[in-house]
Amino acid sequence: MLDLVLTNKEGLVGDVKLKGSLGCSDHEMVEFEILRAARRAHSKLPTLDFRRADFGLFRDLLGRVPWDKALEGRGAQDSWLIFKGHLLQAQEPCIPTKKKSSKNTRRPAWMTKELLGKVKPKKEAYRGWKQGQVAWEEYRETVRAARDQVRKAKALIELNLARDVKGNKKSFYRGWCMVGDVIHPLNAMLFGPGVYEVVLEMSPVV
Template structure:
C-alpha cells in the first residue's frame, strides 16, 4: 500500500445538532429583495443558493459520515476489541523480534477462539429471541453473499423474458388479471413448477399462470 496516500474523509451535515432558529434568522436578514431585483432566473437562483449555503455553514455543523467500514460487527464486544488490538500490537513486536513466535501464536489462537465464541453466542441469542425478527433477518442477509434473482418468466405470448423490466410487466399483468377475472385456470402437465425444464437442460422458466 502507498503509505503517502491521504485517506479522504466524507463529512455530512449533522441535522441533530443544527440551530434552525439561527438559520431562519440568517435567511431573514439577507436582503434578497434588493439582491434579486432586475436579475434573471439563473442569476437569482445562484444568489439565493449562495445565501442559503452561507446560512447553512453557520447554523448546521458537519460530522464524519459513517459507512459500513466504520461500523463494528454485532458480535464484536469492547473486551474482544481490546484483545484484537493487543494481538495486532504483538504482531508488530513479533516482526521486530521483540516477542517469541510461540507467544504470538498463542495470542492469535486465543483471539480466534474468542471470535468463534462471540459469533456463536450472537447466533444463539438471535435464535432464542423469537420476537426480534428484524435483527435475525438482518443478520442472515448480511451473511448472504449471493442474492437470489427472479428466474426467466414466460409471458402470455409464450415469449421468455429475461430483463427486469419485462419480468416486472409479466408479474404486474398476472396480479392485475386476478382482479379483472382474466386469470387462466392452472393446468398441470407433469412439468413441475417450471416450464421448459426438459430434464434440467436450459434455464428454468416460470409462466404467468404458475406464479
C-alpha cells in the first residue's frame, strides 16, 4: 500500500517522511510540515437572543391572528407557510438578534481547570514524540490516561445534572447546551455500584 500526501499547490508541504506502519495496518504513517502559517477564521453569525426576548408581546401578537379564518380551507403545506409567516413576523419585534462569534466560545462544562492540568501532559507527550524524544508506547499510554480523565469528567457532570434535575430543571438544559454534544448513558464502571443505582433511579426523569 502506497500512502501519499496530496496537495493542490506546489510548495505547500515539505519534509515528507515515512514513519513506519501504525499497529497491524498496512498503511504507512506519513509525517510532513505545512509551509504556511495557519489562519483561523472566526465567523460572526447573527443568532436570536432569547434572554432579551419579550415573550409576553410575542404571545400577544400571535394571539391577535384570526387563525380559524387564516387557515380555513388550507392544506398542510399552505397552513404551515401561513403559520411560519406570522411567526417570523411576530418574532422580529420581540426577539432581538446578536452576533455569535466562534472566537469567544465557552469551554465545555466538564472541562475544569483541574482537568486541563491533567490533559496538558498529552500535548507535551505528543510534542516529544514528534521530536523523537518520547517513545510511541509512552505517548500512547499518556493519551489513554488523558482520555480516561475526560470520560470520567463528562460522566461526573452528567451524574450531577441527573441528581439536580428534579429541583432545578434549568441546570439540566444549561448543562446540555454547555456540553454541546449527545449525553451518553452513564458508565457504572467509573463510579461503582452505589452510584449506578442512583443513576437508574433518576434515569426516567432525565
